[in-house]
Structures are given as structure tokens and as C-alpha cells.
């Protein structure tokens with residue numbers, strides 16, 4: 010029997026209690042309204058709001074899962090569109106779990122795995138991502154030999170040649186997008202400023218595979234997971250920290266059972282907040298900015314990490330922290346979720362623009378977030394609308410307040 014490398018595999022029919030029980034109450038279409046002051050922002054399912062058919066909301070996809078289960082319907086082209094325009098943002102699950110204890114987003118993830126197994130998923134546009142993984146060990150076409158270039162000039166140790174207590178895993182987006190270089194360098198530099206013993210794998214780092222998992226290709230994901238787990242366990246590190254929110258998600262949710270139990274996995278916002286609390290980082294420089302914090306779906310609703318990034322921002326002198334009407338568990342996806350943007354860029358951008366509109370509504374001068382995909386989406390929205398909004402990664406703001414540059 011094939012060894013299970015990651016979290017125990019589930020198949021769709023194991024969640025039949027969920028999709029058979031769904032009562033189509035449609036609570037999952039919106040936010041927890043008691044925590045959202047403006048009715049303009051009560052709708053919170055990007056695919057349902059954009060495509061305006063019931064099938065694009067969670068209730069419709071639950072019905073499709075039920076229909077597939079009892080062989081009442083066959084997969085169609087429209088069904089694939091419905092499944093792959095879902096951002097897997099977990100907003101529906103956040104709502105439904107409170108009242109019905111169902112897991113709609115998990116159902117949609119497993120529907121994608123079924124689609125890939127049966128050959129009707131993912132979208133043809135996603136093929137380029139898998140081809141790039143084959144060729145470059147990252148999905149975004151970046152040259153594998155240059156993966157470590159972002160760290161040039163920083164005093165990070167080179168693993169596994171040298172030993173370090175902390176592995177800094179930069180991730181696919183930060184290592185391939187030059188526009189994110191300042192942000193990833195800021196994150197690593199902040200850890201060095203705190204006196205931590207940090208190393209990276211440089212060009213030896215490979216993809217975490219999270220994008221393939223989101224698209225439903227668990228087998229492909231597991232090849233990356235297996236290789237990474239073996240590498241990580243052999244490094245002798247005590248902590249793995251990453252600024253890549255999707256990597257943090259798979260490390261914690263999927264890799265954890267095979268990782269050395271002595272290795273802690275942290276998202277960068279958690280570690281920075283702890284270093285501030287211990288006094289190992291002491292921001293002193295004023296950063297006069299009215300900033301609104303955007304909760305990335307995988308960090309917030311998936312891991313309940315809402316406070317750590319806010320603690321970091323509250324420690325920055327001069328920064329006024331604002332909140333979106335849809336904040337914390339009510340957060341709207343940035344448009345970068347579920348691998349949607351690689352097949353449906355216009356719809357992804359439409360979602361990012363809706364979030365940008367909400368940021369402007371708060372009176373903020375800047376959106377700060379802690380996920381490379383959110384930063385990319387907001388930058389794209391700002392560029393196409395000509396908005397004056399600035400977009401920052403959390404670590405960039407913190408490093409500025411430490412009076413340091415990278």
C-alpha cells in the first residue's frame with residue numbers, strides 16, 4: 010500500500026454527511042453580520058457574488074457534490090467552471106460551521122481531488138503551472154538556479170552546509186517575483202536583527218507543492234511534500250519559519266505528521282510578534298501611516314492567526330491601525346485564493362478591486378498584509394485602477410520602524 014506522506018487522505022464520499030445535510034439555508038453567502046457594520050459588505054462569497062447563480066455559492070456546490078454521489082449528474086464543462094472559480098477562501102465554512110457544523114470548503118477541496126482523479130480537473134490554463142514545476146521546481150516559471158538570489162548580501166547561513174536553529178523557507182512567490190524581493194528580505198532581516206540563528210536552503214529550496222494541492226492534484230503535491238519533509242528533518246533545525254502563508258498552511262496541516270516532532274512551524278507574523286513581546290525587537294522609528302490590515306484566508310480562517318500580525322502593527326510607532334468592515338473571520342478573499350487567478354485572471358482582479366474599494370472606504374492610505382499572493386493581487390488592483398493606495402508586506406513596515414533597510 011502506498012505510504013501516506015501527508016495528512017490522512019480523505020475522499021469526497023467521506024463527507025457525505027456534510028453535503029447530504031446541507032439545507033440550502035444560504036447563511037454561508039455572507040459574513041457574520043453582527044461584526045460587520047456596513048450592509049454594503051455583507052456578501053462574502055466571491056464566486057457567488059460574481060457569477061450570481063446558486064451553483065456558484067457553497068449551497069449550489071454542495072448540491073452538485075450530492076448529485077455526483079448518487080450518480081444523478083455527470084461532470085460537465087459548467088461544473089468545472091463552478092468548481093475552479095471557487096477561491097477555497099473558507100468564508101462559507103466559517104459561517105456554516107457555527108450553525109450546522111458542516112465543512113463546505115473541505116467538500117470543495119475534495120471535489121477538486123475527485124475531478125483530477127477522474128480527469129475533468131483542473132482547468133487547461135493550469136497546465137503551465139505543473140509544467141513549470143517539472144522544469145523549475147516552482148510553478149511560476151522562475152529559473153531554479155536563481156531561487157536563492159533574493160538572499161544575496163544578507164547574513165543568513167547556508168543550509169545544509171552550515172547549521173542553524175531556524176530554517177527560513179522563502180516559498181515559491183517570494184523567490185520568483187522580483188516585486189516581492191524587498192518584502193522577503195525584510196522578513197529575513199528582521200529575524201537577524203533579533204539575533205536569531207537563521208539559515209536558508211538557497212537554490213536547494215523547492216516548492217512546497219501547495220498550489221498543486223489547491224488544484225486537487227494530491228499525488229503531485231505529495232512528491233514535493235515527501236522531498237521537503239526528508240530535507241527538513243535532516244537539517245537539525247528547531248524551527249521552520251516562512252512568510253509564505255500557503256507554505257505555512259501545508260507545513261502545518263499536511264507535513265506535520267511526518268515532520269520531526271521537535272521542529273516547530275511558524276508563520277513569520279507569529280515569530281515577529283513573539284520577538285517583539287520578548288523585547289528582541291524594539292521598533293523606535295515613527296512610521297506615520299493610516300494602514301488597514303487584510304487577513305489572508307489561509308492565515309486567518311484556516312489557522313486562526315488574527316492577533317499576531319495586529320500585535321506587530323500595534324508595536325510600530327506612528328502607525329494608525331484601521332480595520333476593514335469585513336475583518337478577521339469576516340475577511341474577503343484578495344482574489345488570489347484557490348489557484349483561480351491562473352485560469353480566470355479578470356475575475357480574480359475583480360475580487361481584488363472589491364477589497365481595494367473596501368480599503369479606500371476605511372480611509373486608509375495603505376493596505377498591509379502578510380501573504381505574498383495578497384500583496385500581488387492588491388498591487389495589480391492598484392495598478393489597474395490608478396488608486397493612491399500603498400500596499401505593504403507586514404515585515405516591510407516592521408523593518409522600517411526598526412530604522413533598518415535591505
Ligand code: SF4
Nearest residue numbers: 031033034035037105
Ligand atoms: S453549506 Fe451550510 S450554511 Fe451553506 S446552505 Fe448548506 S447548510 Fe446552509
Ligand code: SF4
Nearest residue numbers: 054095096098099101
Ligand atoms: S470557499 Fe469562498 S469562494 Fe468558495 S464557495 Fe465558499 S465562500 Fe464562495
